[in-house]
Amino acid sequence: MRRSVIAAETLKIALLVFLGAAAWVPVFLALNMSFKTPAEIMRQYWALPAWPLRLENYRDAWVYTHQYLLNSIYVSGLSALLTVFIGSIAGYAFARLRFVGKGLFFGAVLVLLLIPTVVTLIPRFVLARDLGILYTHWGLILPYVAAAQPLTIFLLRGFFAQLPEELIEAARIDGASEFTIYYRIILPLSVPIVVTAGLLNVQTTWNQFIWPLIALRDDSMRPITVGLQVLSSELVGDYGPLMAAYVLSAVPMLILFMFTMRYFVRGLTSGALKQ
């Protein structure tokens, strides 16, 4: 009995080690090549990098990608802040306030969860052009904020609806405005869910590729996703700096993830389950 338990546990660990290693193979390859010279990559593909490591690859990659990374941080950061702000005030209105046509508006926002973004791609392009935001960062941010509203409002409204009514009632009797109640009472009690919604949003916008590919023209404005694709066609065969650039593309999210993993994980599961 005891031995079979140990055997089973060993087998599980062995399988997991295999699966885990396999999942990380592309990352190992990228890391390995990012420290090698072109000759090393050519002749000894599987060997570990020779000492001293070729750190020039990272210097070059940084020169190529830092503007793209900054653009992504700016666009994703601002989008997340705006999304969470207008999504949370709307979430508060839908959760706690009475107004004529509330159910209708809420339903109209939620039903958008079912509409794929590819369907609105072309008219959105024409609209952005007509609004004069095409080829600007606002042309990314505003559609991102709008696209994120259904899920953000859904998540936040659900949380706000569970908060005790007495708190809000007490503030109303004291003559607080609805915005003050939202800002002073609701928001401080909802920090975790708001952070979760924000992170979920950062992750979604960070990965956007098609829209920035068509909605931007100027190379200096591109986010990292489009930037990497451009680099991969410009640096064909020059794997060292290219792989270093791929590694750098994951660093901002890695840093964010290290501090907020709990929220990330919850956001992913709750976000998906409710779609």
Next chain:
Amino acid sequence: MAGLPASRSENALVKLGKQVRRSIPGYTLALPAVLAVVIFSYYPFLSGLLHSLTRWNGLRSTFIGLENFRELMQDQIFLTSFINTAKLLMAGILKTITMPILASELVFWLRSRRLAYVFRLVFVVPLVIPEITNVLLWQHIFSYRGALNNFLMLIGRPDWRADWLGHPDTAMLSIILMGFPYISVLGFLVYLSALQGIPEELFDAAQIDGVNWLQRVFRIDLPLIRPQIIMLSILACIGAVETYFTILILTDGGPGFSTMVPGLYLYKSAFSHMRFGFASAIAVIMLLVSGAFTLLGIRLMKER
């Protein structure tokens, strides 16, 4: 006599006025979000539906009825793209219902809590890698000087080397096989949290009844995570219909049209050939297909 109905309607008016006045804070707070979705979701959606019936170059449009749809039905490229979607869809379902379940089962049934935590990290941290980076890495793996061919050299099979993405016989298969071992972060997390949500007593009872691990997996674990399996499968179907950036990067639909998918065809029709109306018709068909999957999903989830 005439005063009574008048005062009643006056009352109703006052009441309505009161209601509207009380509604002001609600409207004010909901307005930015509602405005945003009306402008950037509803308007483009309706515009797309209407323009699918037109010839449109982004500036001027002419109504041509169902002509775009008629053309699509006879378009060989479009039909090919649907067959490719069907292949991707089946592969997507298969990937969703195997490897993430295997990984989450293994982590869930690990005795060592510390190792379970470590492996959870191993499967979740890839979340930080942008999807594009992942696709570009696989592009390298399949490229002529890439990892797969180097591996074939390593095992003494240099004659098996190929330009995997550049050949019509292997391009589609390479795209389908991309992403080994297919443990998506989302799938892994959803299955794992579903397993963790199963009441402990069930497992205890099963153990007392002398149920072996195989019976437990098929009689307890899998039936109880069925809603999650259905949901993730439906998401995989919708993803297979809608996702085309992968193919745009890896093969651009080629060689020839051997890896074309509807989304990419839409993209090319619009932004390479300026056929916005024709592309909108493709969008409408894609909406119908993914809508059908969504409805199927909702139906299956309700059934339990």
